[in-house]
Amino acid sequence: MLVKFKLNGVDVELNVKPGEYLLDSLRNYGVKSVKKGCDASSCGACTVLVDNHPVLSCSYLTARVEGKEVTTVEAIQEEAAKLSEYFSKEGADQCGFCNSAFALLIHALKHENPHPSDEEIKDYIVGNLCRCTGYQSQFKAIKAYLGGK
Ligand code: FES
Ligand code: FES
Structure with missing residues (x-):
């Protein structure tokens, strides 16, 4: 499925699996500043901002960022x-x-x-x-x- 959103101010379109989590989508896209610590919503290392609010990207479906703004430390x-x-x-x-x-x-x-x-x-x-x-x-x-x- 295609998900369109803004990543650090730039429009992106990612082709992702329906159950894919944002952490994997971002790292596959090359954003390696987003860390995979526990991959189980317990450590916080995968934190990114979605519309300026912190979320744990390891448990946030990529499909949910459609039309939103995602911020990583690069921004x-x-x-x-x-x-x-x-x-x-x-x-x-x-x-x-x-x-x-x-x-x-x-x-x-x-x-x-x-x-x-x-x-x-x-x-x-x-x-x-x-x-x-x-x-x-x-x-x-x-x-x-x-x-x-
Ligand atoms: S990787 Fe540990 S909370 Fe997401
Ligand atoms: S995990 Fe090493 S400085 Fe925080």
């Missing part, structure tokens, strides 16, 4: 690089497997809630598991980034 490179500087400053940058999803989540959070409380930040990023850090350094980095410090 927010500058913002991701800036966030990465804050991660480095706090020692939160390790293997980087979870970083694309963090950048997309923070991008969406900034638009949804520009001045989040600590609890709201934690709630927003809770689904993105990191195998390397203890979350404290990432939390501090995100907080400083959002506060522009």
Whole structure:
């Protein structure tokens, strides 16, 4: 089946199987920033934005993005690089497997809630598991980034 949508601002048409998930469609299309961690809706590594809302692409049917806008980290490179500087400053940058999803989540959070409380930040990023850090350094980095410090 043919699915038409916008990917990072560009019109695309993908020929996909009816039960295909967005994670596989995007990776087959060459978007390798979208990571396959658990492939079971548990780790958050496959997060992308659909019409600016975070979704787990490993459990989101590609057919559902018909006519919508899909955003991956490629579209927010500058913002991701800036966030990465804050991660480095706090020692939160390790293997980087979870970083694309963090950048997309923070991008969406900034638009949804520009001045989040600590609890709201934690709630927003809770689904993105990191195998390397203890979350404290990432939390501090995100907080400083959002506060522009
Ligand atoms: S790969 Fe989708 S949640 Fe883990
Ligand atoms: S830095 Fe390795 S998974 Fe998060």
